[in-house]
Structure formats: structure tokens, C-alpha cells
Amino acid sequence: MLELQYRMPNEANALTAKTGADASPSAASVPAKVGFVSLGCPKNLVDSEVMMGLLQQAGAELTARAEDADVIVVNTCSFIESAQQESVSTILEMVRRKTDGRARKVVVAGCLVERFRDEIRKNIPEVDSVVGTGELEKILEATGIGTSTDKSPFRILSSRPEGDARVAQGRFSRENWDGATAGLPNYLYDETTPRVLATPRHVAYLKIAEGCDHPCTFCIIPQLRGKFRSRRFESVIAEAQRLAQEGVREITLIGQDTTCYGEDLGLHDGLPLLLERLAAIEELRWVRFLYAYPNKITGRLLETIAAHDKICSYVDVPLQHASPAVLKRMKRGGGADIFLRSLEKMRRTIPDLILRTTFIVGFPGETEKEFEELCEFATQAEFDWMGAFGYSDQEGAGAFGLERKLPAREIEKRRKHLMGIQQKISRRKKKALIGREFDLLLEGASEETDLLLEGRTSMHAPEIDGKVFVNEVPEGLEPVAGEFYRCQILESHDYDLVARIV
Numbered sequence: 001m002l003e004l005q006y007r008m009p010n011e012a013n014a015l016t017a018k019t020g021a022d023a024s025p026s027a028a029s030v031p032a033k034v035g036f037v038s039l040g041c042p043k044n045l046v047d048s049e050v051m052m053g054l055l056q057q058a059g060a061e062l063t064a065r066a067e068d069a070d071v072i073v074v075n076t077c078s079f080i081e082s083a084q085q086e087s088v089s090t091i092l093e094m095v096r097r098k099t100d101g102r103a104r105k106v107v108v109a110g111c112l113v114e115r116f117r118d119e120i121r122k123n124i125p126e127v128d129s130v131v132g133t134g135e136l137e138k139i140l141e142a143t144g145i146g147t148s149t150d151k152s153p154f155r156i157l158s159s160r161p162e163g164d165a166r167v168a169q170g171r172f173s174r175e176n177w178d179g180a181t182a183g184l185p186n187y188l189y190d191e192t193t194p195r196v197l198a199t200p201r202h203v204a205y206l207k208i209a210e211g212c213d214h215p216c217t218f219c220i221i222p223q224l225r226g227k228f229r230s231r232r233f234e235s236v237i238a239e240a241q242r243l244a245q246e247g248v249r250e251i252t253l254i255g256q257d258t259t260c261y262g263e264d265l266g267l268h269d270g271l272p273l274l275l276e277r278l279a280a281i282e283e284l285r286w287v288r289f290l291y292a293y294p295n296k297i298t299g300r301l302l303e304t305i306a307a308h309d310k311i312c313s314y315v316d317v318p319l320q321h322a323s324p325a326v327l328k329r330m331k332r333g334g335g336a337d338i339f340l341r342s343l344e345k346m347r348r349t350i351p352d353l354i355l356r357t358t359f360i361v362g363f364p365g366e367t368e369k370e371f372e373e374l375c376e377f378a379t380q381a382e383f384d385w386m387g388a389f390g391y392s393d394q395e396g397a398g399a400f401g402l403e404r405k406l407p408a409r410e411i412e413k414r415r416k417h418l419m420g421i422q423q424k425i426s427r428r429k430k431k432a433l434i435g436r437e438f439d440l441l442l443e444g445a446s447e448e449t450d451l452l453l454e455g456r457t458s459m460h461a462p463e464i465d466g467k468v469f470v471n472e473v474p475e476g477l478e479p480v481a482g483e484f485y486r487c488q489i490l491e492s493h494d495y496d497l498v499a500r501i502v
């Protein structure tokens with residue numbers, strides 16, 4: 001569970017908070033205190049930041065302590081079963097604060113609402129309101145803090161032919177879901193939307209697109225988030241410029257598929273064009289994007305990364321599997337040979353490229369041989385970072401009806417085996433970094449021990465990759481969180497590094 005530690009409101013916002021509050025549970029002149037619990041991925045985190053921005057603008061006071069909150073918002077995840085369980089237990093924990101604590105209202109937002117809207121209301125009656133992923137501005141009514149405009153300026157009407165075709169194929173259908181009653185989400189914030197960042201001052205996520213048109217059979221995100229749609233190009237640039245002026249030095253572009261960016265707007269090479277413009281923003285030091293779709297990584301994109309120092313030499317491409325037969329059942333295509341050629345081209349174009357991927361292990365019908373193909377591929381590909389999920393059955397996903405489901409124990413055994421392979425690769429790769437120097441973005445005191453500082457190099461995306469612990473700083477230097485320092489790697493572990501500031 002991530003309870004948000006957002007930045008404190010600036011003076012102008014604080015003034016709004018004093019004059020605009022109309023939802024205090026006890027007195028009209030006292031602003032309601034709202035606490036957020038944000039679960040799931042960075043895309044969900046940005047939604048939480050937008051809802052916090054809308055609430056703050058309407059006069060709410062935000063609190064990072066759930067026990068101080070009059071209203072608690074739980075922004076949920078519904079990606080896989082374990083995420084759903086975590087969401088439900090967090091909701092139950094928060095509704096207990098209505099009887100045991102100060103909370104007067106609990107609002108549930110996010111992906112779980114898109115999947116189980118009616119069930120949440122029926123089975124947890126203590127929940128006061130629900131807000132889906134496509135109706136973020138409704139958070140104002142849901143919390144009782146304000147009123148959203150009927151004519152939301154944020155509706156996106158464009159789409160890709162692929163999205164329209166998938167609609168016709170029933171990709172976005174929620175008919176088999178009892179609890180999902182609302183239409184498909186069609187919301188996307190823009191540069192005028194208020195947003196309160198929950199990340200450290202020097203870093204920010206920037207959502208450039210929402211939804212997904214791909215047909216992957218293990219995934220229900222398209223039904224939860226709607227058709228793929230991009231933010232306007234200039235809207236992204238304007239927000240990045242504002243963030244940079246406010247002190248953000250690292251921007252991470254996110255979306256379900258960032259490599260499709262702009263296709264619905266009629267833009268060719270949308271992502272490379274966007275990266276080039278972002279790289280020209282003086283105050284920014286690092287720009288990266290996550291969640292590339294394998295066959296959407298073009299030569300133009302790779303050349304753009306290679307040509308700009310500020311664009312991190314980092315590609316996150318979730319491949320999901322390497323056996324052509326499994327990938328076909330996943331409705332993704334590709335296979336080990338194609339992927340290896342593609343990775344080789346990426347490494348040839350971008351010197352010192354850092355590659356991250358994610359795999360799903362134990363997909364229905366995955367034979368021993370197909371799993372071995374995956375292991376062999378992981379061994380040959382030598383990713384710098386790798387994540388592995390066990391397959392999780394999702395009603396409404398294409399794979400739900402497939403036969404030959406694997407037992408949970410076997411799935412976990414395979415997942416651990418694959419991670420064991422990656423552990424050795426990672427250990428070797430990290431060891432090879434000893435003695436080399438890198439720019440380090442200092443993040444502050446280590447979460448693990450007060451004796452160390454910690455930070456990241458451009459090889460490390462925020463929150464998902466390993467860390468660099470700093471155990472030595474030059475005499476007289478007072479290191480400051482959010483600043484960049486040159487560091488030399490002294491030690492390596494399986495995933496983390498130890499460095500000194502030089």
C-alpha cells in the first residue's frame with residue numbers, strides 16, 4: 001500500500017483551500033481533509049495526482065496521514081487477482097476508520113471500480129461513492145467537496161482504426177462482467193488540469209496516452225481503461241515545461257503503450273517527435289519512456305534516443321514471452337528469434353543501452369518445452385532488468401476460456417526459476433560496472449539504513465529498478481536530495497550498486 005506523500009500546497013492553493021471549502025463535515029469554514037491511498041502502477045498514481053489536484057483546487061486540504069483524514073480516497077488496481085485482493089483489503093482497512101477513527105467518508109476510485117462497480121457498493125456498503133477511471137472529475141461530487149462541470153474539457157474523441165476494429169471484434173466488451181455498468185472510460189487530463197505531484201520534487205510521471213487497442217489475451221486493461229487515445233502534443237510539452245520550471249529534473253513518459261503515441265492524432269513518429277521536444281527543455285536532465293510495444297520500436301525512435309544525451313539510453317519493452325506458440329495464444333506475435341534480432345539492433349543503435357522487460361510465466365497450456373524456450377531466450381538476451389509475473393486468470397480476458405491451465409504451484413516454481421536465471425545475469429552485469437563513473441540523481445537518505453544515501457543513475461527508472469547506495473562523499477560536501485552528482489561504482493550486488501560521490 002502506498003500512502004501518498006504529496007507536496008504541500010503552495011500559498012495560492014492554500015488560499016483557495018481557505019476560501020473555497022464547502023464540504024467540511026462539521027463547519028463550512030474549515031476545509032475537509034482528504035487522504036489518498038494509491039495502489040498499482042504509475043498510471044494510476046497520475047490519476048491520484050489529478051484527483052488530488054481537482055480536490056485541492058476545490059478547497060480541500062490534503063493530508064498524507066489517513067488517520068487525520070475526514071475523507072479517504074482509495075485509488076484501486078485490478079490488474080491481476082493479487083492486486084484486486086490488495087485493493088479490497090485496503091478498502092476494508094479504510095472503512096474501519098469510519099467507525100474507529102475520524103473518517104466520515106470513504107471513496108473508492110480506479111480500475112477495481114471499472115471491473116466491480118456494483119459489487120463494491122453491494123458488498124461494502126460503508127463505501128460512500130465510487131469513481132471510475134474515466135470520470136476523475138467526479139471525485140468532487142463523490143467526496144462532497146465540489147461540483148464537476150457537465151461539459152468536461154477533457155473528453156478525447158479521436159481514435160485509431162485499430163481501436164475501432166477492436167470495438168467491432170468485441171475487445172472492449174464488459175457484457176460478462178456483472179458489476180461493470182458504466183460505458184468505456186474516455187477521460188484524459190491535460191495541461192490545464194490541476195495536479196498535485198506525489199513523487200519527490202525532482203521527478204514526475206507524465207501520462208501521454210491512455211487506454212489500449214491491443215488484443216493481448218491475458219489482459220483486461222482495455223476494458224478497464226478504454227480505447228487508446230493520446231494527449232495533444234502541445235499539451236504534453238506545456239505540462240513538461242511547467243514541471244521543469246517547478247524543479248522537476250527527470251520526466252518519465254507513461255501510457256499503456258507509449259510507442260503508439262500520436263497515431264490517433266494522425267502523427268507519424270509521435271514518440272520520437274515528443275522526445276526531441278522534451279530534450280530541448282533546458283531544465284530537464286533525464287527523459288525516459290516506459291511500456292514500449294515490441295513491434296512499435298522503430299529505427300527512428302532508436303536514433304532519437306541515441307542522438308540526445310537527455311533521453312536516457314533505456315528501453316522498457318515488456319515482451320511477455322519468447323515462445324512463438326505461447327505468444328500466438330497471447331495474441332501478441334513475435335518470438336525469440338525476432339526478438340533477439342530486434343534487441344541486437346537496439347544495442348547496435350544505442351551504445352550502453354539498458355534494456356528492461358517483463359514476462360508472464362505459466363500462461364494456459366505453457367509446456368515444459370515452451371517454458372524452456374523462454375528461459376533460453378532470457379539467458380541469451382541478457383536483459384539489464386527483468387520482471388516475471390505468474391499468469392493470473394481474469395474473467396473477461398481472452399485467455400480465461402483457454403484450457404490446460406497450470407496449477408498455481410507450478411506457475412510459481414517456473415517464475416522463481418526464471419528469476420533465478422535473471423539474478424545471475426544481473427549479478428554479472430552489475431559487477432562489470434565496478435570502477436565506472438555515472439551521473440547520479442541523489443534521492444536522499446537510504447530507506448534501509450540512515451548510514452547511507454541512495455540515488456539512481458539513468459540506468460535506473462524510478463521505483464522499478466535497483467538502487468545505488470552512496471557510502472562515501474568528498475569532505476566538505478553536503479549532498480542535497482534532487483541534485484545530480486558524479487559517482488563511481490565501488491561494489492555490486494545482485495541488483496543494487498554501491499558508489500562514492502567523486
Ligand code: SF4
Pocket residue numbers: 212213214215216219220221222256257293
Ligand atoms: S499492450 Fe497488451 S498487455 Fe499491454 S495494456 Fe495493452 S492489452 Fe494489456
